[in-house]
Amino acid sequence: MSSFTKISPRARIGRNVEIGDFTVIHDDVEIGDDCKIDSHCVIGHPNPMARGRPLVIGPGSTIRSHAVFYQGSTLGEGLATGHGVLVRENTVAGRGFRIGSNCDIEGDAVFGDWVRLHSEVHVGKGARVGHFVWLYPRVQFTNDPFPPSHLCLEVAIDDMAVIATGVLLMPGVRVGLGAFVGAGSVVRSDVPAIHCVTGDPARVFTTLDRFVSFEHGLKAPWPRHFRDAYPEAAWPAMDEVVGRVYAAIAEYRSRAGGK
Amino acid sequence: MSSFTKISPRARIGRNVEIGDFTVIHDDVEIGDDCKIDSHCVIGHPNPMARGRPLVIGPGSTIRSHAVFYQGSTLGEGLATGHGVLVRENTVAGRGFRIGSNCDIEGDAVFGDWVRLHSEVHVGKGARVGHFVWLYPRVQFTNDPFPPSHLCLEVAIDDMAVIATGVLLMPGVRVGLGAFVGAGSVVRSDVPAIHCVTGDPARVFTTLDRFVSFEHGLKAPWPRHFRDAYPEAAWPAMDEVVGRVYAAIAEYRSRAGGK
Amino acid sequence: MSSFTKISPRARIGRNVEIGDFTVIHDDVEIGDDCKIDSHCVIGHPNPMARGRPLVIGPGSTIRSHAVFYQGSTLGEGLATGHGVLVRENTVAGRGFRIGSNCDIEGDAVFGDWVRLHSEVHVGKGARVGHFVWLYPRVQFTNDPFPPSHLCLEVAIDDMAVIATGVLLMPGVRVGLGAFVGAGSVVRSDVPAIHCVTGDPARVFTTLDRFVSFEHGLKAPWPRHFRDAYPEAAWPAMDEVVGRVYAAIAEYRSRAGGK
Numbered sequence: 001m002s003s004f005t006k007i008s009p010r011a012r013i014g015r016n017v018e019i020g021d022f023t024v025i026h027d028d029v030e031i032g033d034d035c036k037i038d039s040h041c042v043i044g045h046p047n048p049m050a051r052g053r054p055l056v057i058g059p060g061s062t063i064r065s066h067a068v069f070y071q072g073s074t075l076g077e078g079l080a081t082g083h084g085v086l087v088r089e090n091t092v093a094g095r096g097f098r099i100g101s102n103c104d105i106e107g108d109a110v111f112g113d114w115v116r117l118h119s120e121v122h123v124g125k126g127a128r129v130g131h132f133v134w135l136y137p138r139v140q141f142t143n144d145p146f147p148p149s150h151l152c153l154e155v156a157i158d159d160m161a162v163i164a165t166g167v168l169l170m171p172g173v174r175v176g177l178g179a180f181v182g183a184g185s186v187v188r189s190d191v192p193a194i195h196c197v198t199g200d201p202a203r204v205f206t207t208l209d210r211f212v213s214f215e216h217g218l219k220a221p222w223p224r225h226f227r228d229a230y231p232e233a234a235w236p237a238m239d240e241v242v243g244r245v246y247a248a249i250a251e252y253r254s255r256a257g258g259k
Numbered sequence: 260m261s262s263f264t265k266i267s268p269r270a271r272i273g274r275n276v277e278i279g280d281f282t283v284i285h286d287d288v289e290i291g292d293d294c295k296i297d298s299h300c301v302i303g304h305p306n307p308m309a310r311g312r313p314l315v316i317g318p319g320s321t322i323r324s325h326a327v328f329y330q331g332s333t334l335g336e337g338l339a340t341g342h343g344v345l346v347r348e349n350t351v352a353g354r355g356f357r358i359g360s361n362c363d364i365e366g367d368a369v370f371g372d373w374v375r376l377h378s379e380v381h382v383g384k385g386a387r388v389g390h391f392v393w394l395y396p397r398v399q400f401t402n403d404p405f406p407p408s409h410l411c412l413e414v415a416i417d418d419m420a421v422i423a424t425g426v427l428l429m430p431g432v433r434v435g436l437g438a439f440v441g442a443g444s445v446v447r448s449d450v451p452a453i454h455c456v457t458g459d460p461a462r463v464f465t466t467l468d469r470f471v472s473f474e475h476g477l478k479a480p481w482p483r484h485f486r487d488a489y490p491e492a493a494w495p496a497m498d499e500v501v502g503r504v505y506a507a508i509a510e511y512r513s514r515a516g517g518k
Numbered sequence: 519m520s521s522f523t524k525i526s527p528r529a530r531i532g533r534n535v536e537i538g539d540f541t542v543i544h545d546d547v548e549i550g551d552d553c554k555i556d557s558h559c560v561i562g563h564p565n566p567m568a569r570g571r572p573l574v575i576g577p578g579s580t581i582r583s584h585a586v587f588y589q590g591s592t593l594g595e596g597l598a599t600g601h602g603v604l605v606r607e608n609t610v611a612g613r614g615f616r617i618g619s620n621c622d623i624e625g626d627a628v629f630g631d632w633v634r635l636h637s638e639v640h641v642g643k644g645a646r647v648g649h650f651v652w653l654y655p656r657v658q659f660t661n662d663p664f665p666p667s668h669l670c671l672e673v674a675i676d677d678m679a680v681i682a683t684g685v686l687l688m689p690g691v692r693v694g695l696g697a698f699v700g701a702g703s704v705v706r707s708d709v710p711a712i713h714c715v716t717g718d719p720a721r722v723f724t725t726l727d728r729f730v731s732f733e734h735g736l737k738a739p740w741p742r743h744f745r746d747a748y749p750e751a752a753w754p755a756m757d758e759v760v761g762r763v764y765a766a767i768a769e770y771r772s773r774a775g776g777k
Contacts, residue, residue: 263522345602407634407652407744459702
């Protein structure tokens with residue numbers, strides 16, 4: 001280990017953990033085995049809002065340089081981040097969480113398993129994000145419906161939804177199972193499961209079973225053509241969610257009749 | 260104090276100042292009493308455009324990790340920042356300035372008292388921002404009306420205006436006293452005092468006295484329901500501005516007749 | 519040189535190079551003469567996708583604090599960056615490249631000579647950017663036309679194009695020679711050479727020869743009024759590109775007849 005780190009003797013650090021130069025590890029931290037934390041990070045930034053709970057980083061995680069993680073969050077096995085991410089207190093994430101460079105997770109948020117955030121996603125306080133959700137660069141969550149106020153209407157994203165680049169999610173909106181939100185949209189009302197929306201305000205343009213790229217020969221939902229971007233350990237859970245997506249499509253088609 | 264800092268012997272540092280690990284304090288710096296500067300910061304980045312003036316940080320300030328403050332700016336008492344903020348030369352701010360994580364203040368800007376910037380606000384050179392202004396995440400100032408050129412038309416925001424998330428402010432626009440700009444708007448012309456605008460281009464949808472959240476039982480202006488988010492020291496100044504907001508409403512109503 | 523740096527003995531570092539405190543220089547790095555690298559940087563971040571190639575920084579470059587450059591990229595003479603930039607592997611840039619604070623260049627990109635990126639530009643993988651291109655704050659490149667997929671349709675920007683603040687460039691779009699894209703636009707199809715577009719979707723509002731600011735007495739293309747913002751070394755190349763811009767205008771006018 002480098003001689004240029006500052007590691008609290010109270011931090012609990014697993015076996016085979018690499019810690020980069022000029023990184024600070026604070027007191028209330030638990031790091032699993034086989035983790036790699038790059039240089040210039042702040043791990044376990046003390047915060048009274050964490051009410052004494054530690055930061056827990058699951059085994060097999062990689063944290064890139066200039067990241068800041070607050071005390072009081074729990075990240076599952078196989079976390080992988082870009083550079084300069086900020087994860088505040090009381091964030092809970094499942095397995096295989098990926099956070100792109102310069103993302104800002106403001107805390108009190110819950111993420112399911114195998115969630116992927118591209119660069120510069122801003123997740124407002126209180127967000128609820130399901131399993132296998134994709135958030136593309138600069139997706140922006142909000143939560144105050146009458147700013148500035150003490151109100152907080154959290155955004156919720158259901159399993160396997162995909163939110164493309166630069167989308168603004170207004171306070172309290174729900175994005176349903178397997179839904180797709182096109183790049184640059186502003187989501188001002190709920191997006192129903194297996195529907196695809198775009199624009200400001202975001203409006204339905206198709207459903208997932210009819211969302212096809214003829215040019216490239218691809219069909220939604222994405223695990224049809226993108227399964228190999230996940231480790232095999234993720235596939236059983238992926239199949240379970242895809243099953244629910246297809247059931248939602250079948251139910252929608254049955255209600256919609258021949259349309 | 261930590262042994263991992265690099266502090267210039269020429270910097271003037273008050274009593275009871277904490278400085279985090281791996282932070283650099285340059286020569287032309289004055290830090291008031293009772294400040295806390297976290298790790299990995301650059302305080303007083305040398306810059307010829309500061310023409311020899313120091314960086315002045317008021318007493319009772321908190322600067323979070325990975326921040327960069329240039330020489331030549333003056334920040335009032337009780338500054339509080341998030342992580343990774345950048346404040347360039349010749350920025351002047353009053354009391355109680357709050358800057359969210361990853362904000363980028365490009366310099367030559369003036370901020371009144373009790374201004375709050377959420378995360379990732381980008382303030383272009385020359386901006387003028389009044390007292391008790393709120394700027395939500397990713398508000399973006401511009402200043403060049405014919406890019407690229409040597410022209411600089413500064414944006415100006417009057418007291419107690421609220422600019423919601425993701426708003427783009429075009430060069431030279433003025434946002435009036437107590438005005439409200441909705442999330443995702445593009446402000447392409449001036450916003451009159453006590454008016455509420457939204458969209459691209461931003462257009463008036465109501466006035467402040469009729470801007471009400473029936474669902475949540477809240478009315479504008481925001482100090483009616485959000486006064487407690489400020490210390491008592493801010494209340495007299497807040498009352499003075501609110502008085503001017505009500506006077507502007509009364510004047511507008513009187514001109515508008517019974518409408 | 520400061521005693522608080524961590525410099526690999528394998529790095530090849532030119533003469534008269536300044537390296538700031540708490541900066542890490544990795545193994546596979548070549549830094550030209552007369553460079554200045556500020557504090558808290560990571561230079562030559564190791565990465566298998568660089569396939570063993572070094573990071574090459576041209577002579578006379580300045581890299582501001584908290585930057586991260588990956589192994590495997592080549593930046594020409596006179597690079598100048600803001601703070602907190604990220605440049606990933608296999609990026610190639612010509613002379614006089616300027617990168618604003620918090621830009622994120624995701625790699626496998628090619629930039630011509632004298633390109634300028636303002637703050638927080640996000641350049642997706644595979645982008646092709648010509649000479650004398652201007653990208654204003656928060657320009658956002660995308661590349662996946664059916665997210666998430668394995669497809670990558672790179673954005674290409676031709677010489678002397680100007681993309682104003684907050685523009686979203688959809689996968690695979692081409693922006694032609696000398697074209698102008700107005701602030702806040704979403705570019706969903708190709709922009710022809712010497713045309714000016716704005717809006718979502720971005721549509722033509724004029725051509726470059728008719729793009730005039732009567733108020734300020736300025737005309738496009740910008741080297742008419744902004745030549746002095748570049749060093750004289752850039753002028754011959756600038757003249758060559760301007761010559762092609764005028765030829766494209768003449769050809770367009772000739773095709774358009776008297777219109």
